[in-house]
Amino acid sequence: xxxxxxxxxxxxxxxxxxxxxxxxxxxxxxxxxxxxxxxxxxxxxxxxxxxxxxxxxxxxxxxxxxxxxxxxxxxxxxxxxxxxxxxxxxxxxxxxxxxxxxxxxxxxxxxxxxxxxxxxxxxxxxxxxxxxxxxxxxxxxxxxxxxxxxxxxxxxxxxxxxxxxxxxxxxxxxxxxxxxxxxxxxxxxxxxxxxxxxxxxxxxxxxxxxxxxxxxxxxxxxxxxxxxxxxxxxxxxxxxxxxxxxxxxxxxxxxxxxxxxxxxxxxxxxxxxxxxxxxxxxxxxxxxxxxxxxxxxxxxxxxxxxxxxxxxxxxxxxxxxxxxxxxxxxxxxxxxxxxxxxxxxxxxxxxxxxxxxxxxxxxxxxxxxxxxxxxxxxxxxxxxxxxxxxxxxxxxxxxxxxxxxxxxxxxxxxxxxxxxxxxxxxxxxxxxxxxxxxxxxxxxxxxxxxxxxxxxxxxxxxxxxxxxxxxxxxxxxxxxxxxxxxxxxxxxxxxxxxxxxxxxxxxxxxxxxxxxxxxxxxx
Amino acid sequence: xxxxxxxxxxxxxxxxxxxxxxxxxxxxxxxxxxxxxxxxxxxxxxxxxxxxxxxxxxxxxxxxxxxxxxxxxxxxxxxxxxxxxxxxxxxxxxxxxxxxxxxxxxxxxxxxxxxxxxxxxxxxxxxxxxxxxxxxxxxxxxxxxxxxxxxxxxxxxxxxxxxxxxxxxxxxxxxxxxxxxxxxxxxxxxxxxxxxxxxxxxxxxxxxxxxxxxxxxxxxxxxxxxxxxxxxxxxxxxxxxxxxxxxxxxxxxxxxxxxxxxxxxxxxxxxxxxxxxxxxxxxxxxxxxxxxxxxxxxxxxxxxxxxxxxxxxxxxxxxxxxxxxxxxxxxxxxxxxxxxxxxxxxxxxxxxxxxxxxxxxxxxxxxxxxxxxxxxxxxxxxxxxxxxxxxxxxxxxxxxxxxxxxxxxxxxxxxxxxxxxxxxxxxxxxxxxxxxxxxxxxxxxxxxxxxxxxxx
Numbered sequence: 001x002x003x004x005x006x007x008x009x010x011x012x013x014x015x016x017x018x019x020x021x022x023x024x025x026x027x028x029x030x031x032x033x034x035x036x037x038x039x040x041x042x043x044x045x046x047x048x049x050x051x052x053x054x055x056x057x058x059x060x061x062x063x064x065x066x067x068x069x070x071x072x073x074x075x076x077x078x079x080x081x082x083x084x085x086x087x088x089x090x091x092x093x094x095x096x097x098x099x100x101x102x103x104x105x106x107x108x109x110x111x112x113x114x115x116x117x118x119x120x121x122x123x124x125x126x127x128x129x130x131x132x133x134x135x136x137x138x139x140x141x142x143x144x145x146x147x148x149x150x151x152x153x154x155x156x157x158x159x160x161x162x163x164x165x166x167x168x169x170x171x172x173x174x175x176x177x178x179x180x181x182x183x184x185x186x187x188x189x190x191x192x193x194x195x196x197x198x199x200x201x202x203x204x205x206x207x208x209x210x211x212x213x214x215x216x217x218x219x220x221x222x223x224x225x226x227x228x229x230x231x232x233x234x235x236x237x238x239x240x241x242x243x244x245x246x247x248x249x250x251x252x253x254x255x256x257x258x259x260x261x262x263x264x265x266x267x268x269x270x271x272x273x274x275x276x277x278x279x280x281x282x283x284x285x286x287x288x289x290x291x292x293x294x295x296x297x298x299x300x301x302x303x304x305x306x307x308x309x310x311x312x313x314x315x316x317x318x319x320x321x322x323x324x325x326x327x328x329x330x331x332x333x334x335x336x337x338x339x340x341x342x343x344x345x346x347x348x349x350x351x352x353x354x355x356x357x358x359x360x361x362x363x364x365x366x367x368x369x370x371x372x373x374x375x376x377x378x379x380x381x382x383x384x385x386x387x388x389x390x391x392x393x394x395x396x397x398x399x400x401x402x403x404x405x406x407x408x409x410x411x412x413x414x415x416x417x418x419x420x421x422x423x424x425x426x427x428x429x430x431x432x433x434x435x436x437x438x439x440x441x442x443x444x445x446x447x448x449x450x451x452x453x454x455x456x457x458x459x460x461x462x463x464x465x466x467x468x469x470x471x472x473x474x475x476x477x478x479x480x481x482x483x484x485x486x487x488x489x490x491x492x493x494x495x496x497x498x499x500x501x502x503x504x505x506x507x508x509x510x511x512x513x514x515x516x517x518x519x520x521x522x523x
Numbered sequence: 524x525x526x527x528x529x530x531x532x533x534x535x536x537x538x539x540x541x542x543x544x545x546x547x548x549x550x551x552x553x554x555x556x557x558x559x560x561x562x563x564x565x566x567x568x569x570x571x572x573x574x575x576x577x578x579x580x581x582x583x584x585x586x587x588x589x590x591x592x593x594x595x596x597x598x599x600x601x602x603x604x605x606x607x608x609x610x611x612x613x614x615x616x617x618x619x620x621x622x623x624x625x626x627x628x629x630x631x632x633x634x635x636x637x638x639x640x641x642x643x644x645x646x647x648x649x650x651x652x653x654x655x656x657x658x659x660x661x662x663x664x665x666x667x668x669x670x671x672x673x674x675x676x677x678x679x680x681x682x683x684x685x686x687x688x689x690x691x692x693x694x695x696x697x698x699x700x701x702x703x704x705x706x707x708x709x710x711x712x713x714x715x716x717x718x719x720x721x722x723x724x725x726x727x728x729x730x731x732x733x734x735x736x737x738x739x740x741x742x743x744x745x746x747x748x749x750x751x752x753x754x755x756x757x758x759x760x761x762x763x764x765x766x767x768x769x770x771x772x773x774x775x776x777x778x779x780x781x782x783x784x785x786x787x788x789x790x791x792x793x794x795x796x797x798x799x800x801x802x803x804x805x806x807x808x809x810x811x812x813x814x815x816x817x818x819x820x821x822x823x824x825x826x827x828x829x830x831x832x833x834x835x836x837x838x839x840x841x842x843x844x845x846x847x848x849x850x851x852x853x854x855x856x857x858x859x860x861x862x863x864x865x866x867x868x869x870x871x872x873x874x875x876x877x878x879x880x881x882x883x884x885x886x887x888x889x890x891x892x893x894x895x896x897x898x899x900x901x902x903x904x905x906x907x908x909x910x911x912x913x914x915x916x917x918x919x920x921x922x923x924x925x926x927x928x929x930x931x932x933x934x935x936x937x938x939x940x941x942x943x944x945x946x947x948x949x950x951x952x953x954x955x956x957x958x959x960x961x962x963x964x965x966x967x968x969x970x971x972x973x974x975x976x977x978x979x
Contacts, residue, residue, distance in 0.1 A: 110642040127645040129657045149889070149915045151657045153664075154645050357669040361588050365673035382534045389679035390574050390742065392650045397570060397744070402647040408664065410650050413677060416664035461530040461744065 024277040025051070033231075035266045037239060044230040048275030050221040052210040055272045056234075059204035060249070061265045063188040067250040068181050068423060070346040071156075072452075074122030075205035076101045077249055077346055078264065081235040084213045086518040087228035091511060092215045095302040098237060098248070099502050101211070102348035103331055103455045106395070106403035113404070114157055121205045122185060127406060128157035130418045154406060155179065155418035156449075162420050177420040187250060187262065204268055215297045215511075223275070225287055227516030232271070239263055243486055244494055246340035248347055253423045293513040296523065298328065303503045307334060309483060315370070315476040318501075322375070323470040325507045326523050329398045330373070330471065331457035332503040338484040338496035344422060345452055351499070352388075352412040352451030354481040366413050367479030373458045374472040380458050384474065388413060391456050398457035405453040412451030473503060535559055535741040546710070549733040553608075553710040557741045558615055561703035563752070564745035565692025573682055573708065575739035576675025577603065577653070579666045579717070583731040589666045594720040594904065595729050598807035599661030600644065600875070600917030602654035603678045604631040605716050605807045606734060609709035612686055614975045616702025621968060621977055622686050625765040628711055629959040632807045633792045634683060636875035636920040637865040643873060644917075651679050656875065656917040658720065675737060685761035685966070693760075694970070695745065698752045701968070701975055706741065715799065715806035722907035724802035755971030761787070762979075764962045769796060770812075771955040775946040783979050785934030785965035788864035789942060790924030796955040798910065808911035810886075811853075811921045815952035817886040817909040821848070822857070824947035827925050830940030835927055844883065845947075853881040857923065864924025864963070876920045889913040934965050938979070 026048060032040040044050060058075060070077045076098055083093040094100050108117060110126035117123040129151030155162065162177040183189075189200040210216045212232070223230060239262055240247025249262050277283070303320045320330065333350025340347055353367025369391065373380040385391060388411035396402050408416045460471075483496040511520035535557045537546075546552055559566060579597075581589045589595040598605045605628045612622045624630060639648060644656035653676055655661040665676055686693065694700030713733040724730040750756070768777045770793075777791070793812060798804035812820040823845035827836060842854040858881065862871045889912065890905040906912035911919055923944075927935040942962070950956070967978040 110646055111640075127642065129645070129660060149657075149913060150659045152659050154655070154657075154660055355670055361669055361672045363673075364669035366670045368674070381532050387574050387576070387677050387679065387738065389650055389677035390572070392647070393572055393574075393679040393742075396647070396651075402643075404642070404646040405650075406646055407649040407653075407655075411677065413670065413674075414664035414668050416649070416655060416660055461532070461746075463530065 021282070022279055026275045026277065028273045028275065030271040030273055032269055032271075035269060037263050037266070038236050040234050040236075040269060042232045042271045044221075044223055044232070044273060045275075046223045046226055046230065048224055048277045050209075050216075050223050051274035051276055052216040052220050054209045054274045055206040056209070056212075056269070057204050057206050057272060058269050059265050060187045060202050060262050062200065062202045063250070063262050066186055066188050066253040067262065067341070068185040068187065068253065069122035069205070069249075070251050070344065070348055071122070071124045071422075072345040073098050073101050073105055073348045074117065074124075076121060076207060076211070077348060078236050079207075079212070079234055080237040080248070082212045083233040084215060085231045085233060086226065089518055089520060091518065091520055092213050092297070092299045092509075094214075094300050096304070096502060097212070098348045099333075099335070100300060100302075100504055102345070102350070103333065103504070104211075106405060106453060106455060107399055107401040108404065110157070110404045114159055118158060118182075118185075121207060124156065124158045125405065126157040127154050129153075130155045130162065130420060153418040154416050155420055156422055158182070179420065179422045181253075181423050202265065214299065215295070218297050219295050220276070222293075222513070224283065225290070225293075225513060225516060226518065228518065236264060240341065246342070248340060250341060251344055251346055251423070252341045291515060295511045295513070297509055297511065298506045299509045301505045301507055303505065305501045305503075306497070307499045307501045309480045309499060312475070312477045312480060312499075315474060318473045318475070318503075319469075320471045320473050320503050320505060322466045322505050322507065323468050324466065324522075325505070326465050327375075327460050327471065327505050327507050329457060329459045329506045330473075330503060331395070331398065331455055332473065332501060333455045334477075334480070334499045334501045336481075336484050336496055336499055338486060344449060349452040350455045351480060352410065352454035353477050354479045355412045355451070357415065366411075367477060369454070369456070370476040371456055371458075372474040373460070374474065375460060375470070376462070376464050376467050377469075378462075380460065391454075395455060395457040398459040403453065403455075409449050409451070409453045411454060417450050471505070530744070530746045531564070533559065533743050533745055535743070537739055540739070545735050545737050546739055547733055547735040548710045548712055550735075555708040555710070555736075555739060557706040557708075559695065559704040559706065559741075559743065561615060561697040561700075562695050562745065563748050564695050565748045566695050566704065567692055567744045567746060568687035568689050569681075570742075570744035571682060571687050572742050573680045573739070574678065574742055576677055576737050577606070578671050578675055578735045578737065579732065580735065581729060581732045585733070585735065588669070588672055589662070589732070591663060591667055593727060593729060594723075595666060595717060595732050596658055596662050596720040596805070596912065597666065597717055598632070598805050598917070599658050600635060600654060600656045601628060601631050601807050602648070602652045602661070602665075603680055604628055604635070604652060606711050607631075607682075607708055608711035608715075609707070610682060610684055611707040611709070612684070613705040613707070614701045614703070615705045616697055617974050618705065619975050619977065621701070621704075621975075622684055622760075622762045624684055624763045624961075626767065626959050628715075628807060629792060630763060630765065630961050631683070632809050633790055633861070633920075633922040633924075633961075634865055636809075636917070637862045637871060637922065638873065639875065640873040641875055641916055644875070651681070653678050657915075658913050658917075679742075685763055685963075689760045691758060691760070692746060692748070694748055694750070694756070694758065696748055696752065698972065699750065699754050699756055700748070700970055702970075710736075712800055714802045718801070718805050718912065719803055720906055720912045721904040722803035722910065722912070730802040753972055755969065755973075758968040758970070760966055760968060762964055762966045764964065766960040766962070768958045768960065769955050770946070770948070770958055771950065771953065773948050773950055775948055775950065776943065777946075777958060777960065778941055778943040779960070780941045781937040781962050781964070783962060783964040784936045784938040786927055786937050786942070786962055787929075787932070787934045787965065788924060788926040788963045789960065790861060790864035790922055790963075791958050791960040792922050793956045793958055795909065796957045799957055803907060804910045805912050805918075808918060809921050810911050810919045811883050812948050812950050812956055813886055813909060813954065814950060815954040819883050819885060820948050820950040820954070821883055822923070822946050822948050825857075825923070826945040828943040828945070829935070829937065831943070835925065835935070851882050851884055852878060853883065853921070860926065861922035861924040863926035863929065865922070867926065867929035869929070875916055877916065880914065880916045880918055880920050882919075886910070937962075
């Protein structure tokens with residue numbers, strides 16, 4: 001039975017198919033063909049159409065001490081680089097993937113973070129007012145001091161309350177309040193009631209293919225039309241070996257030692273692939289009608305550069321690249337290379353200008369970041385942008401979505417983040433106080449999320465191909481926080497390598513599928 | 524076509540700014556004007572933002588910023604929007620008014636709870652509009668912000684209004700377009716933006732406080748206009764028209780000739796009249812009716828009319844409080860219709876309206892003294908009875924409204940017939956309430972070589 005070409009729906013388009021079409025979904029569980037603690041590769045079976053929301057299940061082996069995945073990117077912190085390949089050709093590849101994903105995670109609504117992402121992948125940036133709860137004061141009965149309207153500050157909302165009236169080892173009720181992560185977030189699991197601790201299964205989380213590969217966000221892969229091997233390669237972030245080489249995988253909670261030994265449980269990693277099938281004659285007709293297919297998609301290029309805390313106070317001009325390409329947008333942030341396992345976001349953050357509110361109203365101030373972008377001999381903004389709310393707006397305009405982070409979390413302005421802690425406190429304070437002694441941060445919730453989401457972005461709206469000079473980023477930050485130094489157990493201090501500025505360019509690419517073979521090139 | 528055409532980001536500085544660059548109601552320059560010049564481009568209304576920095580001063584010379592030991596506050600749910608009293612958009616070429624929203628901040632007091640959620644308030648709106656829907660955290664992080672004296676509180680506001688909320692680009696050309704736009708922002712008086720939460724502004728001298736803007740500018744994006752020049756063309760947009768009335772009886776009647784032919788919805792909010800421009804009360808409160816002794820004066824029945832006939836409901840809307848006077852929750856139909864008048868209820872997925880801020884009760888003094896905690900005593904006290912100075916999630920979301928057409932989206936004509944609403948209330952004492960009413964209607968802008976014409 002033949003099928004009219006006009007009656008063939010676009011099977012690759014994500015979304016509803018506007019005909020009454022029978023659809024079968026076959027699920028295959030794929031083991032990686034290569035797997036080590038640094039790398040793994042999955043090879044897809046060339047059948048059906050790969051559903052873009054297929055999932056990779058992954059987790060760590062049981063750790064020696066309490067740790068959770070960074071709350072901004074969750075389990076995606078394991079991925080340093082991701083590449084989708086057809087035969088020997090790379091269709092899309094993202095370097096420093098977890099940093100890229102830290103930016104993309106801004107746009108997940110707080111409600112979804114709290115109710116879905118926390119369970120799927122460990123992300124949990126959601127907010128709630130911190131109402132005054134009963135706290136202990138000498139001479140005050142328990143239960144007093146509550147208000148259901150007054151909240152001095154804002155804290156994280158993961159669906160459970162901050163724990164008040166904590167009782168310390170000395171039996172004294174503490175005033176400090178803490179939000180403990182769920183047990184399932186902890187990668188260190190022990191069977192209850194077993195003396196000395198008996199390791200139990202560490203949690204597994206899942207990653208979506210469409211999140212890993214932007215190509216799959218816009219297209220579903222017609223595997224049955226492809227004659228080459230289709231593979232997905234994941235390069236993992238570093239596991240860490242000690243104080244000076246900390247892990248980029250997890251966040252160590254207080255009272256923990258150095259978070260070493262967090263290796264990927266290779267027996268658990270697998271890809272749960274959903275293959276879509278339509279009636280055979282329809283798939284055959286689709287194949288014969290689409291022997292030459294083309295896909296337009298976006299890929300991301302990373303430009304990484306060390307910036308000096310002092311030098312950045314003067315205007316810097318940096319060539320980002322993109323010459324000869326069609327670049328639709330770009331975004332960037334700076335990270336201190338020593339912000340790692342002791343920070344709630346690990347290294348997957350973007351540092352805002354510093355603030356100093358210690359000197360009273362006549363001295364207190366917050367820093368300013370000034371940006372502009374020049375390409376094809378013209379600036380994107382007629383006047384350099386230095387208003388932090390405008391930076392926020394530019395991110396919004398670039399993506400068409402709003403970042404779901406608070407003002408103080410974004411630009412460091414104001415004093416809205418709670419002093420209550422999350423996760424029993426991450427081990428040290430931000431700002432390079434230098435103490436790595438295992439002592440606890442009293443206010444880990446605040447120092448670790450304040451000014452940690454300062455991603456900036458620009459949409460190159462002139463629809464022009466970038467000329468041979470490339471894109472130039474003009475930037476100046478009048479006050480970045482001092483870089484972090486660490487002190488090892490022997491008291492030897494080591495300074496941070498400094499700040500790294502990561503700039504991602506979104507470039508337009510085109511891929512063609514001709515007689516089962518892919519070709520891809522820049523648009 | 525001008526050679527200057529092409530997609531651009533525009534940065535517009537006010538045309539009437541003082542040499543100091545500072546703008547405040549108190550200093551006598553409450554109007555900010557922006558000229559978006561005539562050019563062969565389409566203005567993207569959704570990209571228009573009012574940017575700048577705002578400072579709060581708790582004394583007359585403007586030397587001291589508020590602190591946690593005083594009780595200077597502003598409406599935490601409308602944030603920076605509470606400082607905008609009017610938005611006027613005119614054609615730059617002809618000065619013809621395209622849209623004029625009076626009591627803009629009062630409109631936003633209903634608009635924000637019906638279109639955004641609490642999470643939005645604590646997240647992105649805290650950066651863009653300085654909204655933080657809790658009275659204390661809003662005060663601490665914005666008004667008491669220690670860094671503001673040197674650095675200011677940054678804001679970058681979208682200006683929701685009919686013209687800028689439209690999806691069509693606004694032609695700025697003088698030859699087949701509006702000929703540029705003149706946008707006027709009228710600032711609200713200090714005493715309707717700021718208030719002493721304890722209601723003791725005279726004793727505390729907080730009635731000398733004021734807010735001040737600096738580094739004010741408008742940004743927007745304009746894209747190339749590829750239409751042939753010189754043709755007469757039309758542009759459809761929504762507009763908000765505003766009205767004010769007051770009610771002070773058990774049978775409150777509001778009646779206006781709207782003069783609008785395609786009305787999509789009408790909504791209104793209430794406030795005891797004495798709370799308007801009052802240093803001791805939140806002028807942005809959207810509260811239920813109450814009596815002079817702060818007891819409930821609930822609306823029990825609503826009848827909407829068009830030209831004297833019941834419309835769109837052919838029956839009286841009896842609220843739950845008519846037969847169950849002790850029922851404290853807002854009537855669900857009341858809440859639904861209020862949201863529906865602003866945005867089709869079925870599309871309103873993010874709202875602040877909730878049982879916590881939808882209670883009818885006696886407006887006793889609200890205590891915000893926290894007993895037994897180390898912070899107690901710093902700002903201990905309570906808000907005066909009858910006010911909405913200190914309530915959860917920004918306090919009451921009491922919006923009365925009716926949507927006329929959420930299906931065809933073409934609206935109902937009130938061009939020749941008046942709009943009316945009759946309310947049966949429990950307002951038995953002499954306690955007048957201000958009613959801010961807003962009509963949401965479709966308009967057509969016709970422009971051509973002969974000029975610009977607005978067809979309502």
